[in-house]
Amino acid sequence: MVKYEIRKVFARKGGVIALLIMLVLTAYTCWFATNSSSEWVNENGDTERGYHAMVKKREAQRAWSGILDEEKIRRVIEENLRITSTPEYNSKDVRLSNIAFGWGQGIHEIRGLLNHYFAEDFQTSDYYRANSLTPDMAGDFYPNRVKLLKEFLADETNGSYYRFSDAEKDWMIRQYEALETPFYVDYMQGWDNVLTYYPTISMILIMVLGYLMAGIFSNEFQWKSDSIFFASTYGRNSAIRAKLAAGFLIVTAIYWAAILVYSLTVLGYLGFYGASCPLQASNRWKSFYNLTNAQAYLIVILGGYVGCVFIAFLTMLVSAWSRSTVLGVMTPIIVIFLPNFIQNMSFDAVIIDKILALLPARLLELNMELVYFDLFDFGGIVTGALPVVIALYVILSAALPPVIYREYRRKEIM
């Protein structure tokens, strides 16, 4: 039965076309995710592009890989000062300026961390902050991140002072202090990009999956095959379970196939280096989730899978209930755009943020949640939104199939 239900989905031209569109868009996203970080400024100040350019950049940055201790930070500050004090760096000539930029490509990512960790305050980003650092400040690198957070949370002039409870503030500070330092740094463009472009893939996936799922139940009515279906021996039990199983298998197979292709393409091209580096060793430095890149990516794709399964089941429920494939197809679109609608509502911002953090659309962009300060306080037990939203939708995804089953099995033919 399950085999035939799957065949029903892909026997339609629309199903095959949807898969082809997904393949094309996935390929385009992969190309974009790899190509956007494949630039290298050579010794003449010219920009090279492509795989060889990426390899040169990767080698230059890997030369600085290792534990980012005080000594390494001092060396980076010194190297940065050396570069910024050259006539080329200070020249108005673009070519000379580019040549100087090229010298700093190896320390570019660590220099970016210096900008963040030594920022004037938690909310400010200054690209040139690293240029004003002196080697003796290297020891303040790690403590400074915690200090910035504490100042931010204690500042009565910004909204965060009132947004978070004392328990939440304490929890965040503890999370910041719990970050294992000094941490390991490496070239991690692969992990950075695979996380950054994940929402594009997840959006493509859920649209295609929504389309495929939308007809599983409602097409019986549209094809007028419902009478024979429901009058069959298993029409009101096993055959419905077969539809649910087919939907689940299709979502699982397509999701993981697409994620596998996407991940292997991007990481295979840019490199798996930096898997064990913490999130905080990148522009996700504010994150209070003490995870490595690989752990974070695993959570993001698992969360995305939960989101896709939930939205797919929701789509099936709508199409089973309404007998309409069109309404089913619209379901993922509504789910994705619902946050935009809620954002524009004139409610308390804290409540809005908490609602947004719990919407299924958030599961499709958990890479963002890694850096959002969404917290939940369950009677004094504080936690970030990430585990809450994943756990919530694991439960809801498990609860939906019985609801769909009951809804569909009691259908009468009119």
Next chain:
Amino acid sequence: MELKITDLTKQFKEVAAVDGVSCTMTGGVYGLLGVNGAGKTTLMRMLCTLNTPTSGQITWDGQDIFSMAEAYRRILGYLPQEFGYYPDFTVEDYLLYIASIKGLRPVVAKRRTAELIRQVGLSKASGRKMKKLSGGMKRRAGIAQAMLNDPQILILDEPTAGLDPTERIRFRNLISELSEERIVLLSTHIVSDVEYIAKEILLMKDGRFVCRGTADEMIASMPEKVWSLTVPKKDVEAYLRRYKVSNVKAVPNGAELRILSAEPPAAARSDAGRGPAPAEIQSWQAMAGSVNRPVVAENGSVTTGAAVIRPQTAQLQETTLEDVFLYHFGERSGDGNGEV
């Protein structure tokens, strides 16, 4: 093997689609005759557990079919009026899928599918997509799916609708073959579909059984007689208003009418308004093949034209099941929309 319907009613808001019907079916073909909207499909859907009754009960060998659920559907085969299918499945895939939801094991399903494809004459089309089949072939695929589980109850809702005469005859013969050792309930509004093969015919009108029995019993039970009468063309309309007319056949300068009436039909004049006045009624005899015979003018006398129809008495005809059908469902054209 007893399918029993007891005081069954299905109410859709204000309308009772099926209104307190009762009957008992054992083996053989049962013909459910009725015009569109008589409640046949609703009754059949309830028999297939697709609709639940508002009141009343359907039992199979004494057990409520809705309580039996899966066990009942295991012995059921159903071909709905609007036969839906999976357009992109081949005939073979379609039947194998239906076999799977009917609970046939894969080996049995393959064997039954091959047998039925052969039996319904679709061997050459077994690999063709369902959407590419002709109407008749789709119906045959439909009967094949209904037979997959070798059902004890076979319910066929207007299976011959849209079929050409050859296909209809073929279908009728197929149903007759299939009716051994099972109950076949066949709904139709085409009398000839059930006239020769039905063990019992149920005439359904406005949600009720208005007449039931064998074809002979039903014919015998009709209180009116059937008359044949040829009249001038211009008077046909007047006859249609006055009598139930089961057939109008054009003949030169007139029309031969098949009229249902307890008494021999009287003449009706076309110039007598909505219906002929008693004083103006005259009797006519059918003058089939009356070319070159005189025709009757408006005043009843012989008039112009190559043919003439003289006033005589109508001829008594043998009653058919179609006449019975008309008796129960037909209306005089003056009674309203007059669907006959």
